[in-house]
Amino acid sequence: MSKRANDWLVGTVVLVTMVVLIAATMYLQQAELGTRRTSVTARFRDVGNMQVGNVVVIRGVQAGRIAQISLADEGWVAVEMKLNEGIELPADPVVLLQAATLFGEWQAVITARGAAPGIREVLMQLEDTAGAPPATLPGAVLPDIAQLTSVAGGIAGNVASISERVRLAFDDSAAREMRATIRNFNTMSTQLARTVREQSRNLDSVAVDVRAGANDLSAGMTSLQRSLGRLDSATSQGELETIIAESKQTATNLRAMSERLAAMSLSLERAEASLRGVVIKADTVLSRIEAGQGTIGLLVNDASLYRNSDSLVIDLRAFLADFRRNPKRYLNISIF
Amino acid sequence: MIESLGNSLRRGLGTVGAASRLTVEAFKALRDVSTWGPNFSAQARQLGVDSIPIGVLIAGFTGIVLALLASYSFTGAVPRYLVGTLVQKTIMMELAPVLTGLALAGRVGANIAAEIGTMRVTEQVDALETLAFDPVAYLVVPRVLAGTLMFPVVVGAAMFFGMIAGWGASLLLLGLSTPEFLKGARLFFDSFDVRYGLVKAASFGFAVTILACAAGLRTRGGAQGVGGAATRAVVQSAVMILVLDAFWAMVWLLGRAR
Numbered sequence: 001m002s003k004r005a006n007d008w009l010v011g012t013v014v015l016v017t018m019v020v021l022i023a024a025t026m027y028l029q030q031a032e033l034g035t036r037r038t039s040v041t042a043r044f045r046d047v048g049n050m051q052v053g054n055v056v057v058i059r060g061v062q063a064g065r066i067a068q069i070s071l072a073d074e075g076w077v078a079v080e081m082k083l084n085e086g087i088e089l090p091a092d093p094v095v096l097l098q099a100a101t102l103f104g105e106w107q108a109v110i111t112a113r114g115a116a117p118g119i120r121e122v123l124m125q126l127e128d129t130a131g132a133p134p135a136t137l138p139g140a141v142l143p144d145i146a147q148l149t150s151v152a153g154g155i156a157g158n159v160a161s162i163s164e165r166v167r168l169a170f171d172d173s174a175a176r177e178m179r180a181t182i183r184n185f186n187t188m189s190t191q192l193a194r195t196v197r198e199q200s201r202n203l204d205s206v207a208v209d210v211r212a213g214a215n216d217l218s219a220g221m222t223s224l225q226r227s228l229g230r231l232d233s234a235t236s237q238g239e240l241e242t243i244i245a246e247s248k249q250t251a252t253n254l255r256a257m258s259e260r261l262a263a264m265s266l267s268l269e270r271a272e273a274s275l276r277g278v279v280i281k282a283d284t285v286l287s288r289i290e291a292g293q294g295t296i297g298l299l300v301n302d303a304s305l306y307r308n309s310d311s312l313v314i315d316l317r318a319f320l321a322d323f324r325r326n327p328k329r330y331l332n333i334s335i336f
Numbered sequence: 337m338i339e340s341l342g343n344s345l346r347r348g349l350g351t352v353g354a355a356s357r358l359t360v361e362a363f364k365a366l367r368d369v370s371t372w373g374p375n376f377s378a379q380a381r382q383l384g385v386d387s388i389p390i391g392v393l394i395a396g397f398t399g400i401v402l403a404l405l406a407s408y409s410f411t412g413a414v415p416r417y418l419v420g421t422l423v424q425k426t427i428m429m430e431l432a433p434v435l436t437g438l439a440l441a442g443r444v445g446a447n448i449a450a451e452i453g454t455m456r457v458t459e460q461v462d463a464l465e466t467l468a469f470d471p472v473a474y475l476v477v478p479r480v481l482a483g484t485l486m487f488p489v490v491v492g493a494a495m496f497f498g499m500i501a502g503w504g505a506s507l508l509l510l511g512l513s514t515p516e517f518l519k520g521a522r523l524f525f526d527s528f529d530v531r532y533g534l535v536k537a538a539s540f541g542f543a544v545t546i547l548a549c550a551a552g553l554r555t556r557g558g559a560q561g562v563g564g565a566a567t568r569a570v571v572q573s574a575v576m577i578l579v580l581d582a583f584w585a586m587v588w589l590l591g592r593a594r
Contacts, residue, residue, distance in 0.1 A: 006378050006380070010377050013385045013388065014489050017496075021495070021534075024496055025527050028521055028525040029525060101523070105523060105524070
């Protein structure tokens, strides 16, 4: 191959390879040549794993890329974003930095302040606007996936501990008991179903009775209506005045009777009071008798006195018998 | 054993010293454009353009294997679009430069060492010196320049076709869609990946050609010496490629790690 042909071939290969490589690189980087972009700056206290080139998202749609990240005064980090042409920011916009995937890729989300998550730390970061340069958006960093996974790790540990305890508690005997419980529950549910069926039948009969009662009530109402009709007709014939007059007389009699009953009740109360006094006195006397006080008490409680009295009566009877038989022995009547 | 170890170390240091000396001489000879210029395009075609098919073939099959390997490894919660990520990162940053470099070390290194070694044992190099031609400018500079400049071209083509092969395998064999594969490829893509691979390729090209030239110029004896020079050139080039691979990783990747 001639030297000229070598030159041409080598030059062509080098050029084509360079063009292909550059084009492929731009394609993979999603570079857009000749596109006019709007620059927006936000500031943060920390930008986490955010890097230049990460995407900017508005309502879930890619709207640009991170162009520059630099340290600013007073502990801030300034993040410059290049947004695609024609992109309109939401009202009262804020910028949230968050993990886009589980593999460490981050993204910046521009959203309305009201749509920001109600996490206390995030809200505090967004409220920290003191000394912000004009046209700089407030920003906050959402918790990293590592923080979330550390919390989730703790939760998972607790769940594992609970699972282990459940496993220990739910051994073979517990399973047997559970099985027996289920069988009992099955039996109980069968009985309950039977009871429900019986109660249902009872309820049916009650319903029949209620229906019959309702019919009776309906008949009663009909009868009442008839009675009212008759009452209405009686009123119209002048019998009602007679009934009222008789009722007045009856009421007068009843009032007189009640007055007499009241007087009798008063007499009874007085008699009761008198009787209560008698009883109290009798009770006192009896108490004294039982205590052996007084003559009767002595007679009741002293056996020797009783025996003396008894012998006295016997002697008296003998004396009377002897007196009847021999009155002269005891009577000596003389005149002068 | 110690004597053998010492001899190996002495030979290794001698090779490094000869290559270093040759490098300095080659830089000095760069000024002699009229001597090396006419030979550059022929060497660039031979070392670079003619090597593109082998580089593309290696990278193509590597891309297919990587896609299948990624799909085999990424199970469960790992999303399948990461196949594109693995293919992109691995092809561009490691496999395309290193595998292509190793393949070219065999093809180019052996070719250069054998060619220059044959010229040395047949005293053609001495004849050049007799004719007032600088053998370094005439033989070494065009080869080293062509290797340094054309290796990145070969590796760039290998990167491109490796990605195409990985994408095709993902579509045809794994059932991934093009957006899925591109999402994975773009997920962690950085233009640094391409620069890193191309700079490594240039350093590999320089190392392979300078070591092969040094081995060829140090050839002694007849055909056996030429064969030994070719073997030494391939072995030393392969070792140097791996050493440089680790060197660039330490220099650039450690510095970029966060």
